[in-house]
Amino acid sequence: MISVRCEEIAAAVHGELAGVDPTAVVDGAVVIDSRTAGPGGLFVALPGERVDGHDYVGTATEAGVTVSLTTRPIDGCPCIVVGDAQKALGDLARLVISRLPGLTVIGLTGSSGKTSTKDLIAQLIRPYGETVSPEGSFNNEIGHPLTALQCTESTRFLVAEMGARHAGDLFYLSGITPPKVGLVLNVGTSHIGEFGSQDNIAQAKGELIESVVPGGTAVLNADDPRVAAMASRTSAKVLTFGEAGSADVRATDLKLDGEGRPSFTLRIGDFSREVQLKFIGEHYVSNALGAATVAHAVGLTPEQIADGLVAAAPVSAARMEIFERADGVTIINDAFNANPDSTRAALKALVAIGRSRGARTWAVLGEMLELGDTSTEEHDSIGRLVVRLDVNRLLVVGEGAKPIHLGASLEGSWGNESAYVPTIPEALDVLRSELRKGDVVLVKSSKASKLRSLAEALIGEGVQ
Known part of the structure; x- marks a missing residue:
């Protein structure tokens, strides 16, 4: 400090x-x-x-x-x-940031992908100036000011991930670190139980865009109508990203390789170059485009951005991390958090990896929390998607996730292709007895469902 x-x-x-x-x-x-x-x-x-x-x-x-x-x-x-004391912590961070006129604050939010995108932004811009960014998803009323207080006179960039559970949260966090660049990734259904509707979520996420300082830049997802509409809530310069033809930074020719890693042609103005990401899952394309647009806003050249995206690697744990066990079983640990959009993307990546290897695929899924009245419907739809994607085995863990199993069964799963167990130890028993060499296993749930412990147990052992 x-x-x-x-x-x-x-x-x-x-x-x-x-x-x-x-x-x-x-x-x-x-x-x-x-x-x-x-x-x-x-x-x-x-x-x-x-x-x-x-x-x-x-x-x-x-x-x-x-x-x-x-x-x-x-x-x-x-x-x-x-x-x-918590409010005083925020007040102290506000004081420190106010005394760093040479600091560029980059604020970002979204229903999903915040932490991975924060990591990408930091990797893109760090070679061009001292950068502070939070570890993991340190993005609330405590983690946010603690991260800001790491800044010193030599810090050029602060990448400030901001989470919101209530209306006004992003006004408060942005008041501590007024953003020169504000990025909204998406408006999904995460925390819909708190907000009541996606429109209310959009209203809350847009608080970040309203907080961009005069002369700053708002970075918006052109593929998400609720995010794109936030352009009317700011007088800042607006840059857009996405696959839409109108986007300022866009991707074309998207495809997944045999390991589920996306590649695409990055287009910024007249510039175009093929980019291969090291991340697993097509949802990382939107994250990469958001990060690229932020980098463009702070002055990086298209060539520097493309080079940075190719070089960037996963940083935060339990986000589509792949582990190859000595016995030939592959574990994909994506159990840090889950919502319907990220779960769908993870399932598609699982299928791509399994198809390329000719391997049997397992989806081990727990509850997606904070979905409010839509919870049963959303879990049911995930179960049906598992069947439509032709995942070989589905193992559903925990009472709250049971509609995934029911949805798969109603969609046409049969025999023992879909199974439900109430507890993590029971899930481990099933997997220990039935996994075989070459299997690819995705473990996905919200953090509080604690399937991360199941993933870590699987990673640490061979087939029994």
Whole structure:
């Protein structure tokens, strides 16, 4: 973090100094875990479900932090006392970002693909300037400001992934890091249980576009009508991407290779070049185009963008990660999260890989959460798609995902092609007894369904 005096922090977060020298400087890391606290840093004492950060202020002080943000004084520890430590964390990040006029903030959101696209953007632009981006999907009211606070005077780009569960969330996050470039990838059904409808989701996602600073650029998906319509919500320059002929950055000649990796012709103005991605699944084409358009907006040449896309590789775990086991079984771990669109894309990639290898394919699917009243219908449609794609075996795990099995059965699956089990241990028993050399297994679910543990167990063992 940049150097900031405690008195300046107190003013920014509306806090009171308690046992701290007003002129003492914070120039180290801002952390919420006392185990990572260090000299010159700042510890934020957040209340948690199991522990209270205030119990660890002493530990952070012993580790050398200059001060802690707390909601009450702690004896023997320098503190800035605030009413709400989480809000104060955001206020501190807003102060730091406001003091970095040379920083270009790139904000992005979408119902799916945010983290992978964030990783792509960072890989494209990092060779051309010091870049800060969050690890994993660190995109909420805590992770977002913590990432922003990593910026210093030498940082040129901040790639700020922003998630939203409620109306107003993106206004709040964008207020901390006002974006010069704002990207909306798509409007799907993720969190529809919270928002009520896709139109409400679009209204919330568009808050990012309304927050683009004067003179900035809004980057919109031309293939998603709800996203394209957001152009009317900004006075910023608008750049579009997609397969649509009208898009400023577009893809043509899309195809998947035998490993499910997409290639396409990248077109930017008069420039065109074939690009082969290292990522698995055709849905990465839209992510790549969004990242390419952001890179175009910040000044990279089409040649630099094409070179960067070819070189980019998966970074975040459990997103279409392929593991080849010693016994010849292939595991595709895509269990970080799931929604109907990403599940459909993952299933198509599974089929492409299986077809190229002449292999038997397995779809091991768990519940897609936060779909509200559409949950049964969406799960049912996934089961029917599994049958239409001719996936060889379907294993559905967990009560919430059971409509996938029912949909497959009603679509025409028969015998033991589709099976349902209530628990992960039961799913592992089935797989251990029935997997054979050459099988390709996709594991896909929402994070809270915890199929990632199943994928990791499969990766670590051979056929029993």
